[in-house]
Amino acid sequence: MTFRERGNGFMKRLKMTVAYDGTEFAGFQRQPGKRTVQGVLEDVLTRLTGNDVQITGAGRTDSGVHALGQVIHFDTSCPIPIDRWVRVLHHTLPCDLLVTKAEEVSTGFHSRKSACWKRYRYTLDTGKLPDLFQRRYRTHYPHRLDCARMNTAARHLLGTHDFTSLSAAKAQVKDRVRTLYHCEVREKDSRIVMIEVVGSGFLYHMVRIIAGTLVDIGVGKTAPGDLPGILSAKDRSAAGKTFPPEGLTMMEVGYTPWFIS
């Protein structure tokens, strides 16, 4: 007897907060023949619930990108009590994928459409040698970065802009106007540099290109005052390199309080 048969028949919507080490995933989105976050989650949830579970994530992270606060939702009639889900999934999911929170929400809730903001962190290790135990979660960039200079530049990114210059040229989406609420560069232990961004939404590769562009400013290759020009060029080649995925972590997704339950 599956959980479905034991279920009370009522479908309910669950919201789950998901953390993963992206190193060994080919990104969030399901792809045939590849190990993806969506694929592993759907397979495990389908097996567990007896429902044909299809999950929706707040955002699609790229191959190699991590998450501590990805959010998903799905519908199920499974009778597992809501306070048991985290433990049940901890014992069922592989060790690089963790559900840290499970909540029952109204069917009006949608992990992507209801999201108000997303917070990402890009972490650089500027030490001569990488910190071995953190190497999977930081981009090793052994150069001195001027964080004050990077913060001056970051302020130009705040607000609503067309972010064409700071997103992958091959991105399909037409409307490239997004709002950045927060963009701050912090230094820790004089070797770790963290770029924290909060925005209404992010275009393809946008955080990794912001990281590459701010690093160019941090090493003195370009000036903070160049940023308005880079933005108004609406040309990908005006900005810096796309930095590698390992430094990027999806930290948090924000919703209005109404949707929770």
Add this chain to the structure above:
Amino acid sequence: MTFRERGNGFMKRLKMTVAYDGTEFAGFQRQPGKRTVQGVLEDVLTRLTGNDVQITGAGRTDSGVHALGQVIHFDTSCPIPIDRWVRVLHHTLPCDLLVTKAEEVSTGFHSRKSACWKRYRYTLDTGKLPDLFQRRYRTHYPHRLDCARMNTAARHLLGTHDFTSLSAAKAQVKDRVRTLYHCEVREKDSRIVMIEVVGSGFLYHMVRIIAGTLVDIGVGKTAPGDLPGILSAKDRSAAGKTFPPEGLTMMEVGYTPWFIS
């Protein structure tokens, strides 16, 4: 032309400090057909120097055990300047193996025989869910531990004892008398518990059995006062479980200052 042919012919002894993430190594010691720290290092050093390099480590760590301060030595006629080795090896070794320091030492230096003490750390994550980004370096043990109780017990281990009860029954060595200089349990962020031990030498599985035995005391299964009896029993079955390798890291090896250069 190899480095050997370019070399000045003088053999010199190099001491190197080595860090590794043990997760994907079958331990330190070379074994045919397996990926080991010694195997990878010897292959890379042989290729780089043209000498048939054989390294000696301060201690053999088990499969899955990490190191931040393992020490090796080997002889070579390779003319790579001593201050270049760290960088050259950083670009040659795989990303889970790092040489953090290279020094030229007298031929009287021996990484194992000259060692005065070794420091190991065993790290437990007592949170309900593991810290995802640290999971490879901590043993997940989601139970409350009484660190004061564990420290009271730890004091019984200090000094010179026959550690038969706290070493693997299958260990081959006859003399099981070792000296423990330091054994301390510390709590961090109210979920991380670190057991730090410094000793003249350690028997097979000794630190992992000390961890398992102190944890039994920390959860109240046994009492701190039981430790003298456990030691004097000279019987492996008197002590606690052998805890898993992922929590263990070889931190540092101590030498008398005379041997350096």
